[in-house]
Amino acid sequence: MKKQRIIFVGTPKFSVPSLKALIEDSRFEVVAVITQPDMPAGRSLTLTPPPIKILAQNYGLQIFQPPKISQINDQIRELEIDALVVVAYAQIIPESTLALPKFGCVNVHGSLLPKYRGASVLQAPIINGDEVTGVTIMVMDKTLDTGPILRQAEYTITTTETADSLAGVLSNLGAKILPDALFGYLQGNIKPQTQDNNLANYVGRMEKKDGIIDWQSSATEIERFIRAMTSWPSAWTWIKGKQLKILEVDKTVIEINSQKPGKTFLYNSCLAVQCGTDSLLVRRLQLEGKKPMTSEEFIRGYKDFIGSVLG
């Protein structure tokens, strides 16, 4: 049987399992991989290839790294592909490119559409305290994350879930259901289901400043927020002009409301912070320029920390 010709489009670690799944599936032939150009990264700003490029190189696949994907529309057209598969490319695919493959473009989305559309779909369910999230395989259309759905898989969010752990779980879950969903679609066996736009929310791209903790929020909300911001951008606050990351707090809030929000105090010899409602016990934190450490270690070295107000 003739293999389905596809081009894979993706960039970060999240897309790696999906590309691997397609490469190892004999029903498909990955004829090329499109990813972002190498970007300066790390403290020396060394030019670093995206994870997808490294994987593609290991398999000897043809690689394109255009600044804008539409710049290689001609090359894509010449490859005469059945479908383009997009997983976390970090760039909007313009209509001109979407129109090129015979059967269009299929996307692996890291949440259950239509609830969360946009960039920070891993963080949103954790922040909101959702019980379930998942992945969606969908056919792309001209607007972001609005195309008809092929398949979905659910995942129950744990009480210690972080955006990082979700990324690991969902990238594998997506890779697991992608091949069958894609093949079924290309064979005409799966009919794309239109999304209900009334249930949709758009969540924008996360920035460093989005990790700033609002101590007016309730302890419950902040605890979820901290997990959602892990490991980037991290939930953080200000202390004497320096950034202080709150890496981990006890998930059990304590019902103390006698302090000013953001104020630190000791509770059973543990570092606690007053929130808008109730208080949190801090487990691990990191001052800028320093390594992550437990709150016990931190307090030992920074004597006047207790009693100060964060934020």
Add this chain to the structure above:
RNA sequence: CGCGGGGUAGAGCAGUUGGCAGCUCGCCAGGCCCAUAACCUGGAGGUCGUCGGUUCGAAUCCGACCCCCGCAA
């Protein structure tokens, strides 16, 4: 040469007009106690990141290098 913080006891930190190396915790021993992660007493544990320079004398001043971290991506 992207910007910035830092490397001092097992851990977290203090320590610059250069002059015997400190604090909190941990650890070991002993004591108190019905008992204890509490308390008391005593103790071990450091080539102050590395190399070189200045000096009678350097954790501290100068130079080079190594390593860690934040920002940025």
